[in-house]
Amino acid sequence: MCPICGHQNAPNASVCARCGAPLSNANQSAQMCPECGADCHIFAQHCPRCRQPLPLPERRLLGRGTVLAQRYKVERLLGWGGFGAVYLAQDLRFKQRKVAVKENHDLSVLQAFLKEAELLATLQHPNLPRVSDFFQEQPPTIPYPRAYMVMDYIAGESLDERIQRKGKLSESELLRIMRGVFDALEYLHKLRPPIYHRDIKPQNIRVTPDGRTFLVDFGIAKVGSGLTTVGARAATPPFSPPEQYRMTGATDDKSDQYALAMTMYVALTGEVPTHAEAPARVHALATGQPDPLVPLHQLRPDISRNVARAIMRALSVDKDKRFASIAEFRRALYPPKIVSLTRRKLVFAIVSTFLVSAIGLLLGYQVWKWRQPLWLVGTLKGHRAGVTWVLFTPDGKRLISASHDGTIRVWNWQRRKIEKVLLGHPKSVRMIALMDTTKLVSVGWDGTVRIWNWRTGRLLQVLPANIGRLHSVAVSSDSRWLVAGGEKGLCVWKAKGKNWLVRRYRLGSVHSLAFHPDDRTLAIGDERGRIWLWDIVEGWGEEFDAPFWDAHKGAVTSLAFKPDGTLLLSGGEDATLLVWELVDGLLFLSRRLDGWHLKEIRAVAFRHDGKIAASCSMDDTLRIWRTDDWTVVFTRKGGQNWSLALAFSLFGDLLASASKDETVKVWRLRLP
Incomplete structure (x- = not known):
């Protein structure tokens, strides 16, 4: 399109066929029209498409392709x-x-x-x-x-756009959308100091195509009792509460509550009550006139009574009459479901419970054992120092362990028999990983990476890392990339035929590594509690440049991606577990699981289907988690011989734990 006259020219034309003006590079325009987004010439005063005047140079928009x-x-x-x-x-x-x-x-x-x-x-x-x-x-x-x-970039539509498209929302749809907004506000208000959004409205709530909700635009947010962070408009009628119009600006979590309730009111009614701005409501009530805000149940009698009441209470002009917190407002909207029993069902339940208890007592210990989510099926003894790492072979018939005694042992775990002992590391073997069905890679405190044929016990290759003691190793599933983490950073090998290309990156001490299932995104945990996400394919051969997140207090000791790649689980020296969502190459903290372990987390792992995760700690606990809601379904406590590592079998229901007491334990997991 010609930026001067708007004529549609041929794709490869260098000048306009109508006016003769030179055509700019198709990949870049001088400025875009704020009304229709059309490409415009740098000196154009009106848009050739919509004919609207363009902004002055100081407010000019960027050109497409800039x-x-x-x-x-x-x-x-x-x-x-x-x-x-x-x-x-x-x-x-x-x-x-x-x-x-x-x-x-x-x-x-x-x-x-x-x-x-x-x-x-x-x-x-x-x-x-x-x-x-x-x-x-x-x-x-x-x-x-x-x-x-x-x-x-949050794809999808704003809540305002959805309201305009649908007219008004159903109660169930709105409550489904608002769950994410409540989650975000509870998170913000629980921070120390708390953060108040102060501009909640339909335009600032976005819904993605897959139904996720985002609270956006923190332009006038306020930290604790401090000043507004951006001096833009401090009140948005009719969503802002009365206190936000005052000179003092004494807003708090109840101010966000009011704005959220008004947003829900607008979504359910499909109309913005411009006549019911907060100052007008205050004036009406102060002069004895009716509240100009029509009660929700009068406009939508089909709305549940508890929902209508909760929204109107949160819209109280007097903030002392609102809910004490966003969490309390949420509970009023989403009350717990109460299951009632008829007399006959109650009698049946009591009798059934009695019968089940009686049968359980008769069957005794064997039934109890069978019903346990996790029970021990074998203990492997042979190492002469603490076992540092463990993994199953792909078929699940063999188990391989590494130890501080400098050895790697291959076990037929069902027979409790050592089949191979791999000798070569003069010091502790810190971690091992499979490269394929026959090759194993190991790293140790001697600073070398060793590649073995674990079936024959033969040492195939020794790769010096030159980054001090090695703590961790990761191999991409296609065996193209081999990465070791040590005291002085990363050493990365890229396969080229039968040879390796190598590069080193000085990042400080790297304690944990994990490859994403895409075989190009590498999660890196360092001694300062940071988690880096590095695109190894893009980054190879360049200066190390990757985003990082301050995650733990102290070292990030363990990392594991969920098999479908949607989540990253991290464990730290600070005894916390963090669940991260991975979206467009960035991490978002989804859950903080603290208080469950009391000392340093040593290892985390996911089961092959991603529905179950496991963690172990120096407090001598091993915990099994359901990943749909991150509840603990089983906890195992031992003596003083805490676990150092965990591994699930690739397929099946086996879990192996490596212990400080020089043993490897194999467990059977009975959870769907």
Whole structure:
């Protein structure tokens, strides 16, 4: 399209067939129209498509194809307002990743914009967007420098767009959407100091195509009792509560509660009560007039009584009459289901319970044992020091263990027999991993990586890492990549025929590694509690550059990806387990499982179907978790000989644990 006259030219035309104007590069335009998003010439004053006037140069939008920070290529306009614009861009470093780039062209609020970026960068929750970059730059078509914030692009639609499309939402649909918003607000309000959003409205709630909900736009958020972080509009009628209009701005969690309730009111009624802004409601009630906000049950009599009452209570002008917290508001909307029993069913239940108890007593110990979720089927003895790592062979018939005694042992675990002893490491063997059905790789405190044929016991290759003592090793499932983590960083080998290409990256001490099922994303845990996500394919041969997350206090001791690649489980020196969601190459903290283990986590693992996970700790506990809700279904406590490592069989119901007491224990897991 010609940027001057709007004529549609041939794809390869260099000049316009109608007016003769030179045509710009098809991959880049000088500026986009804020009304229709069309590509426009740098000197155009009106859009050739919609004929609307274009912004002045100081407020001019970027052109399609503009590359920011040599990394983010602008694709289209997502939104435009008084302080700037938001663009959809492609991350050229991670080709499949789309990002939202928020632009601020008002330098008077630059510091406030920076504070918003810093605030969002500290938040880790699956229902909140994450900021991954922030920078200042002067694009070639813009007369002044601008500030840019890069965050997750959340595909889908806003709640406002859904309301406009549907007219109004059903109660069940709205409550389903709001679960994620409540999760996010509870997380924000429980932070120390707490964070209050202060601008909850339908436009700031986004729903993805798969039904996930995000709370976005923290432009006027407030930390604790501090000042507003961005000096933009501090009240949004009719969603802001009365206290947000006052000069003191004394807002708190109850202010977010009011705005959330008004958002739900609008979604259920399909109308924005512009006549019922907070100041108008305050004035009406102070002068003895009726509240201009019509009760929800009058507009939607089909709504459940508890839902209508809860929303109207949260919309109280007097904030002392609202719920004590977002959590209490949530409980009023989602009451627990109570199952009632008729007299006949109650009698039947009592009799059945008695009969089951009697049968259980008669069958005795064997039935009790059979019903246990986890029970011991074998103990393997042979090592002369603590066992550091353990794994099953792909067919589940053999088990391989490594030890501080410098040996690797191959077991026929069913016969409790040692079939091979692999000797070579002069010091402790820290970790082992399978490369394929016959090859095994090991790392030790001698600083070498050794490749073995575990079936024959033959040492095939010794690879010096030159990064000090080695703590961890990971192998991609296609055996193309071999990575060792040690005291001085990473050593990476890339297979090239029968040879290896090698590169080293100085990151400090690396304690844990895990490959994503895509065989290109590597999770790295270091001694400072950080988790890095590195695209090893893109990063090979370049300076190490990868996003990281401050995860644990102390070293990240263990990492494991769920087999479908959606979750990462991390264990730390701080005795906590963290569950992370992986979305578009970024991590979002989903759950913090603290208080279950009391000392350092030594190992974490997922079962082959991802429905079960296991963790072990120096507090001598082994815990089994259901991953759908992360509840503990079994806990095993021993003596003082705590487990150092865990491994599930590739298929089946076996779990192996490596212990400080020089033994390997094989367990059978009876959980669906």
